[in-house]
Amino acid sequence: MFQRTPNFSVPAHNGPANPEVRKNWLANRAENRMAQRQTLGGFMSSVANEQKASETGDNERRKVYEERWAEGGFAILGAFADQSADPSSNELVAQFAAEKIREIVRDPKVAEKLTPKGYPFGAKRLCVDTGYYQNFNRPNVELIDLNETPLDTITETGVATSEKQYEVDAIIFAIGFDAMTGALTRMDIKGREGRTLVDSWAEGPKTYLGLMVSGFPNLFTITGPGSPSVLSNMVVSIEQHVEWLADLFVFMRDSNMVEIEPTAHAQEFWVEHVNEVSNYTVYNYANSWYLGANIPGKPRVFMPYAGGVGAYRDLCAAVAANAYMGFKLKMAEQG
Numbered sequence: 001m002f003q004r005t006p007n008f009s010v011p012a013h014n015g016p017a018n019p020e021v022r023k024n025w026l027a028n029r030a031e032n033r034m035a036q037r038q039t040l041g042g043f044m045s046s047v048a049n050e051q052k053a054s055e056t057g058d059n060e061r062r063k064v065y066e067e068r069w070a071e072g073g074f075a076i077l078g079a080f081a082d083q084s085a086d087p088s089s090n091e092l093v094a095q096f097a098a099e100k101i102r103e104i105v106r107d108p109k110v111a112e113k114l115t116p117k118g119y120p121f122g123a124k125r126l127c128v129d130t131g132y133y134q135n136f137n138r139p140n141v142e143l144i145d146l147n148e149t150p151l152d153t154i155t156e157t158g159v160a161t162s163e164k165q166y167e168v169d170a171i172i173f174a175i176g177f178d179a180m181t182g183a184l185t186r187m188d189i190k191g192r193e194g195r196t197l198v199d200s201w202a203e204g205p206k207t208y209l210g211l212m213v214s215g216f217p218n219l220f221t222i223t224g225p226g227s228p229s230v231l232s233n234m235v236v237s238i239e240q241h242v243e244w245l246a247d248l249f250v251f252m253r254d255s256n257m258v259e260i261e262p263t264a265h266a267q268e269f270w271v272e273h274v275n276e277v278s279n280y281t282v283y284n285y286a287n288s289w290y291l292g293a294n295i296p297g298k299p300r301v302f303m304p305y306a307g308g309v310g311a312y313r314d315l316c317a318a319v320a321a322n323a324y325m326g327f328k329l330k331m332a333e334q335g
Contacts, residue, residue, distance in 0.1 A: 001136075002144045002151065002159065006116045008097050009127035013072030037240065038310035041074065042233030048078035053089040056080065065096045077122055084122060090282050094121040104133040113145045123286035125230075176294035180225045180303045181205050191216035204292075204301030208262030208270045208326055209316055211241060217261040217330075220245055225303040226274050230290070232309045240309070244316050248324065259330035266326030278302040 025032055036044045053061055061080075068076040082089040098115045105111035114133065135141050149163040158168040178185075181201060189197040192215045200206065200215060207213050210227025211220060222241045223229035229237055252260065262270075283290055283302055292298035305312055319325050 001141065002146055002161075003113065004146045006114050007124055007127055008094075008116050008121055009129045009132050010069065010074075010076055010097070011072045012128045012130050013070070014130060036233075037236060037313060040078070040308040040310065041231065042228070042236035042309040043074055045071065045073055045075045045078075048081065050081050052082040052086075053080035053092050054082055054086060061092065062096070065093065069096075069100065073128055074126065077126065084281050084283075087120060087282055087285065090120040090122070097121060101133055105136050107136070110136050110143050113143055119286035119288075120282035123282050124288040124290075176289055178295050178298070179289040179292070180230065181292070181298075182295075184221065184224070189216065189219065191219070202299070204299040205303055206267055206271050208267040209319065210305060211245075211316075212260070212262045212327070214262045214264045214267040217259045219261075226270060226305055228305050228307075228309050228312050231304045231306060236309060240313055240316070244320065247320060251320075251324070252329065255329070256332050257329045258332045260324070260327050262327055269326075274305050275302065277305065277307045281306050 032044060036042060040048055049064065051064075056064070064079050065076065068079045076093065077083070079093060080089060083093055084090065094116070101115050102108070102111045105114060114136065136143060144161060144166070146161070149161040152160045152162055154160075154171070155165060158166045159171065160166070185198045185201065187197075191197070191200070191213070195215055197213065197216065200213060205225035207221060207224055207226040210224045210229065211222075213219060213221065222245075223234060223237050227237065227241070248260070252258070278284060283306060287293035289295075290304060291300050291302050293300060307315075319327075
């Protein structure tokens with residue numbers, strides 16, 4: 001295992017679904033789905049704790065962390081209300097995660113290498129695993145810290161670091177990706193007067209609601225930058241965008257409208273709002289793909305909307321209820 005930057009990982013605890021939980025879900029499916037759509041991340045795991053870690057005693061705080069760890073998945077992200085906003089409170093859950101790594105990994109030196117440092121818990125995409133840390137207790141698993149012995153080259157038979165060569169049968173690359181914008185900018189999309197999306201986003205992506213771009217009429221960016229997207233349950237966010245757009249298309253058809261795009265003013269307001277919300281979080285303290293930090297030359301801008309799925313849904317609903325405030329609509333020419 002060749003590691004550049006260790007990441008936080010929490011147990012999934014996958015297994016057969018509890019029959020009673022499944023029965024309750026199916027019996028109350030509509031209510032559960034509606035509740036899911038109003039949560040922070042679009043998940044129906046543990047409800048976010050309204051307590052603050054900074055105002056909770058050590059024993060009680062530890063109890064909450066242990067319960068969330070035992071539940072598994074993203075439950076621990078909602079352990080305390082100030083965890084994603086207050087660096088000091090975030091450090092408490094980071095210390096708990098580090099303790100768990102030391103508990104699981106028998107070799108203290110390996111555990112230390114696997115422990116993330118220099119960025120907050122959850123500021124990079126949290127990994128969910130099945131036995132990840134336990135694997136490092138196996139005799140046939142070796143951790144190579146590329147910060148100590150940098151990668152030199154890929155050879156015909158394996159991998160060479162500054163210290164030695166390792167023969168391998170296969171190499172699995174985990175080298176990041178151009179998240180949120182790369183798929184769109186690579187399509188050479190052109191808007192009004194031939195202006196490209198690449199040029200429009202030269203200083204970072206700018207959208208209105210994460211759905212549309214000023215100067216690019218009838219271009220719809222499902223879960224695009226400026227929407228909850230990658231900070232949320234993507235299925236829930238995709239559904240919300242598709243349903244919102246379906247209502248828009250019905251409105252346009254019934255009103256004989258054929259073209260829509262956001263105003264420059266509305267787009268600028270939304271970009272400022274997205275930035276303002278992110279500044280209340282710890283996300284900006286990490287060199288993550290949320291900010292495009294993994295792509296050389298990419299503008300460092302926090303791209304997703306951190307205000308939550310429920311709050312975002314309400315904002316989109318308000319825009320629609322106010323005759324699609326912030327959008328310019330063009331009526332079909334009368335022939």
